[in-house]
Amino acid sequence: MQIKLSAEPFNPWQILHDYETEQRQLAGQYGATAVFVGTMRDFNQGDDVVVMQLDHYPGMTEKQLTRIVEQAQQQWAILDGLLLHRVGKIEPNDTLVIVAVWSAHRGDAFDASRFIMEALKKQAPFWKQETLSSGEVRWVSSNSDGYLKPAHNAK
Amino acid sequence: MQIKLSAEPFNPWQILHDYETEQRQLAGQYGATAVFVGTMRDFNQGDDVVVMQLDHYPGMTEKQLTRIVEQAQQQWAILDGLLLHRVGKIEPNDTLVIVAVWSAHRGDAFDASRFIMEALKKQAPFWKQETLSSGEVRWVSSNSDGYLKPAHNAK
Amino acid sequence: MSIKVRYFASLKERLGHAETELELSAPLSAGQIWQRLNPAIPLPEGTLTAINMEYASLDSLLTDGDELAFFPPVTGG
């Protein structure tokens, strides 16, 4: 189980490849890996975004992330998990977050990875500040429900 | 959008890295990538499995997979998708399937990737035949609901 | 009227062959074709049926050149 913040850019597929390779004891045990990768878009709420600053609360952020992963472990049959979140100055197309869950069966991995992502968005103390192409600098005021189309809000 | 069967082993993270790198037009557009990787375990239903044969119905399998992905595209705001499924002789720890969905927002990617996996398990004509360490060869009779613990069946 | 009939996985093993060509003088349904080809073997419960690579019911009538397939529940992924 690995929970980390990174001030440096990373390639999510390389991270996942390396992590899985290191966890030799998992080989043959897991049948399911569910992964979510969050990536910085170059637009938000109709505006072009050129760069982003991702602030956090050192200490509390790690504490909350650890709690969220532990809650997932209590609820689902998880073999291993990886949670890596970027902080600092971020450019479009940089990876913001990786959540990966390994389990024997798919339902546990699917549920747990989504639970971790949704809880992270609600509870982990991170704050995004966007610099727009117009030069305007603004704090993102809240996270969306995660769907492009409003129709999905009702779900 | 790529839908393929592979008779050769593949590294899922390498595939995802290469695919994403090739889709240059996606850069900056997607904020969410949801991935499911299915892997052959070395045990099933309490028995050690040493090798597996994955049969399919050439033509129909591709047709059904394409339909499933199209249904996902109709229901969710998807930017791109990748579906790669192994066929033939498979060894423990080999990747069986990758489902990846790229979207602007996380809800669409999460929902669509899970929909594709569940539909694939129910509808795509693949059949697993396991060879156990005892030498017994058996067809897997049906897919499970995807959870280790029966308690989750009620969900 | 010529129909190609295919079997997969455990059904193929049980019947001992993967496919059969069938000449019909009148239209038959998928279920009737199974009975004609395998009179001693009731269609195993849970068997799926496809016509021209689309799922179909046992009542579906076959027409010339169709490909009919019978197979057990699918277990991919």
Place this chain on the structure above:
Amino acid sequence: MSIKVRYFASLKERLGHAETELELSAPLSAGQIWQRLNPAIPLPEGTLTAINMEYASLDSLLTDGDELAFFPPVTGG
């Protein structure tokens, strides 16, 4: 009784500083501490409160050595 008070993100910018040390002679709640430190600024709606890096309510009483934090809704991931 010594309390460390921290502000993050837009709240830090608005108040113009990131943290303050506060000496108290009697226990105060998180909400009372905000009022004492920022008498002219009502606590912005949606502000979250943490004591010793755990979410807490505005009614929670602070004790010596506690770290109190105020911050806007979180926007990670």
